[in-house]
Structures are given as structure tokens and as C-alpha cells.
Amino acid sequence: MATRRRAAREFIAPPLTRDMVEALSARYNEPDWLRQKRLDAWTVYESLPMPTTKDEAWRRTDYRHIDWASAGVLLTPNGGRVEEIPAANREPLLGEEQGGMVAFVDDGLVYHDVDQRLRDQGVIFTDLRTAAREYPDLVRAHLATEAVPADQGKFAALNAALWTHGVFLYVPRGQAVQLPAHSIFYANRPGAVIGRILVVLEDGASIDYLHESLSPDLNADASFIGAVELIIKNNASLRFVNLQDWGHSMFEFSHQRARVGNDGQLDWVSGQMGGKMIKAFLEIELDGKGSWGRMSAMYFTDGSQFMDLDTQQNHNAPHTTSDLLFKGVLKDQSRSVWQGMIKALPGAQKTDGFQANRTVILGGEARADSIPGLEIQADDVRCTHASATGQIDEEVLYYLMSRGLPRMEAIKLTIDGFFVPVLDRIPFEPVRERMMAYVERKLLGS
């Protein structure tokens, strides 16, 4: 009976309207082009059905239990303060230094600071709304145009129409930025926050960038509709770390996509820890010849968390290289899905694509699904994948315990070691330590 009742429920859209798009744009006195862009996106949004488990990309992700009455209420400014964000997340990334920080509480900008050295290099690092006003040509040319346009999907369209806050990071041609940029989205109330990140690196530019999203545990459902656009032009290089530690009532629906030009480089690490349900599309488009993209992720789910990470490594040009390593640990009744595709277009000769997903199940009821895929239309390519799911080897624990480590510490050390290949790709020591602390908290939590 339970299944019949569940099947009868529908995939409902959040209670958001075109009027809200108009009101949002008016409240901030947005330029006409931006208002029009939002409305066009809203038209796309309305033309698309809500995704259902009949859609291949959503087959394993049933979000019908979301309470839109709470999670679908668009948040409006409420006087958030930067001090509400946990202090550890606000710390500088390199000892005493970082290149700048942009922080939001809910949809409101609460902190903005950019180091003079970055300003001198012509780096723009600010909130997206200000950027749209002050640098209209730059933003207009890249916002929801080539990386995450509205027609990418229902939630991509929703974000493009109704983003409430965002970050713009721009590095001019040939500038190698030494200090990392840091941004934070902190969601402090139940409701919907719609955040967007736009990164543009001109030819030969390089920078390291950390973005983190987090929220406390809230007593009602919340939603985060996210979009991340990474545009890396010829010979440019981006190291991007994107962490989320949402509270346990958060539903995230996000599209994150990078486009990499000739000989460009992208080293992208995701840390996925929190949330009630995560559905994220992470895609790299290797558009330029000789471009390189690496995608790494570590995730740790517990309780009844559900995490669906859908990746694509698209080789659109010859001599491109992609490398994916996703490592996950699952506890309790949590569930993860990784669905990964490597595509090589005709003409993408001499491409090299690799993907590996490894998961460790710590509890008998947790479940991890790994669905690798290859779609190769060029003939001179090397594309391979590997995936493995298992439990911690009892012989390993016996060995560690024989040196005096209590069982839980032996498990912790083994799990730390399991994550090390991904942790080693995070270029910020305090962030690595924070990730280790997340892991410990998840392991010891009941």
C-alpha cells in the first residue's frame, strides 16, 4: 500500500512565480538586460517539466518528499551578519593570508574584502549583482551563456531566472594570482536560496579559489538551487575547491560546469558532506586542444542522507586529458549515486579520459551505486574507468589494532588514508584539516 500511495504523489515544482522574478529584479534596480535575461530564463523554466524518476538523469533521485511549503519560500534580506558564519570557515586559507573573501548569509552579502595586490592585477572579486552593474559587458558575455545556460535543465533555468545572490571572479589576461580567493554561502533559515558563481579566467590567467556552502541543522526543509560556471580560456589555469556542509534539512539541486580552452587547465575538487538530498551535475567541457581537466570528490554520508553526483567529462577537441577520482564513505542508511560519463566527440583524437569511483560502506544498510559510462566517437583515444565498492578489510583493522589502536581509531585511520588521494589535491592546509575534522565528526557521530 505504501508504494501505491507514494507513486500517486507528484513531482511538484516550488511555489515560485514570474512576478517574483520581476520583483527581485526591481528591488535591486537591475539593468534592463539582466531583468530581460531573467525573464527569458523564466520562460525556459516554465516550458520545462519538473524532472521525474522517469528521466534517465533523475532515475535514482526521488525528491517528492521535499516540503516546498518551507523549502520553496524565496528568502529575502533579513540583516544577516558575517559573525553568524562559523569562525573556522572564515579563516584565511594560507596562514594569515588570502586574496579576498566574499561571504553571504542567506541571500545577503555580509562581507567583501579584496587584497590590494589582487586589485592591482585587475582581478575582480565581488558579488554578482554589483558586478552586473559595474562590469556589464563582462558579466553579460559570460553569465548563463556558455557554461550553465537556462536550457541546461529545470533547475538551471530556475537559477538563471531567480538567482538571489552570487559571486563573480574575474582574472585578466596573463595575470598569475598568488593569493587564493574565498567565498562562502551560509544559509541560516529554512527557505529557498538560489546562488550562482561565475568565474572567468582570461587567456594565460591563473588563480586558486575556494567556495564553501554551509548551513546549520534547521527544523524545516530548505533548498539550495545552485549554478557554478567556470570559464577557463586559452592557457589559463584554475584550481577550484568547492565544499558543502549543509545541515540535515537541506535539498541541493545544482548544475556546475566548466569550459576549458586551448591548453587550459582545471583542477577541481568537491567535498560533499552534508545535506538531506544532493543532486549535482558536475561537468567539464574540454573545448580547447591540449586542455586538461581533473575532477576529484570526497563525500561522506550518514543517517538517511542521499547524494547523487552526476559527472561528465566531455572531450570536444584533440589532445585533451580528463581524470576523475571520486571517493565516498557511507554510513547508516545513507545512499550515494555516482553516474559518470566520458564523451569523446568525432575529431577528439589523442584524448585520454579516466574515471574512478571508490566507495566504502561502513554500515550494512548503506548503499552506493556506481554507473560509469563511455561514449566514444573518435577512434584514436584512450578512455578507461574503474569502480569498486566494499567494506573496510578486517585484516587491516586487525593489523592496526595489533599496534594498540582501538577499533574506532583503526577505522578512522583507514578512512583518512582512503581520502588522502583526494585531500592531497586540496591546496589549502586549513581546508584539508577541516575536511579531516568533518570525517572524524561523521565517523564518531551516531
Added chain:
Amino acid sequence: MGAALEIRNLHVSVNNQSILKGVNLIVQQGEIHALMGPNGSGKSTLSNTIMGHPAYEVTAGQVIFDGVDLLELETDERSRLGVFMAFQYPVAIPGVTVANFLRNAINARRKVANVDDKGIPIPQFRKLMIEKMDMLHMDHTFAGRYLNDGFSGGEKKRAEILQMAILEPKIAVMDETDSGLDIDALRVVSDGVNRLYNADLGVLVITHYQRMLNYIRPQFVHIMMNGQIVESGGPELALTLEERGYDWLREKQNGEN
């Protein structure tokens, strides 16, 4: 006199198959014992039972150390009491460096002794590790490698002795530490054990072959066959075995039965 490891009438099964059938053995701190025997005689079962491997089921008998019933304790508790086993096949732990692992092992001991302990200070730990690596002629880069991951046979065994040197056990069981070692590695490993040997360390060397006993010289030699110790004696027993093999013991056994 120091503490003793006392094994009394020990019966052990694996997968309901009886492997040890009444083993009796006493190893005092400050003594070196060798346990020899053919393949399948139960030597590794004995060492893993002492250490507490979950697959080995004790059906009768006792294992006591310093008056404490080891069989009532978890593997980690036995270790912290001072029992050590050098594994025949040390397990690889990818992502965990030798140094990180050793620091965790030391800190686990300190924390049990004092719950408020903040762990061994890093400079003190580094000094200790370098001193012990030098003693074992180990390159210092060893500390930064992932434990047993991609180690050669000799490196694995040396890493075992390094752990023993740092943990300073009271009783050490060397489970076929000589297997897979060439003569140079065997010499280095044996030399390490000899340096660690003192009045507070009892050693049980488990081996197929006499050759390791040319380097680590036991005061007592025991022969295990078919799950029992069938002969005990002094160092000369190992030489007799080397000369005559196990057949004379089998015949002697049959004669007694």
C-alpha cells in the same frame, strides 16, 4: 624476574577445524624461544591466537600474560599490555604514512594511560623515530611512505621491527619473519631484533628454518607438529632438526602412540 607469557593446554579451531590440540609453552621476559615445525603444524595459528585474530576460536585452554587472561581482551588491549607480533604478511595501508601510523600507535597508548593526554609532542616523536630508523639502517624517507604500500619483502619486515622498536613490547612474537628475505635483509632484521633484546623483552621466534637462528640465538627451541609441541630443548635441537629433518620426530611420535 619479569612477567611471563603462559600458554596452557591451548586448543584452537578455525572454521570448526581443530588446529591446536593442547599447546603448553612459557616465555619469560628476557628469554628467546624458537618455535619450529613443518607447514601446517599450527605455528601461525598460535601467534594469531596470542594476538587475538577474530577468526581463531579458542575451544579450551588459557593464554596468560603477567597474570592477565589475554583471551578476555581485544587485540588492541593485548598490544597495549606489551604483547607484539611481527606479521608474516604485513598489511598495506594506502594513504597512511609510516610516521602518521606510528604517532597514532604511540598516542593510543598514551591516551589509555591518561585520557587528557594531548599526544606525543612532534619534536619528541621525530627524534624517537629518527633514532630507531638509524638503528635499523633505514633511510629517513621511509617515514613518509605509505605503510607497507609497495614495500619490498625486506622493507615490510624492517617496518615491522621499526614498529617493535618504537612500541617497546614485553613479549614479541616473530611470525616467520625470515620468510621471503634474502640473506642481507635477514641479517639486518635479525640485527635489529638483537639490538632490541634485553632483560625486559621475551621473544618467540617462529620459523621453518634454522637459518634465522644463526642470527637470533634462542636459549630454548620447541618443535611443533600437528598442533602440539612435541619436543623442547636447547639451541642444539635446532641443529639436530637441520641435520635430520622432522622424520625422526614423526617416528618418535608414532612410537610413543
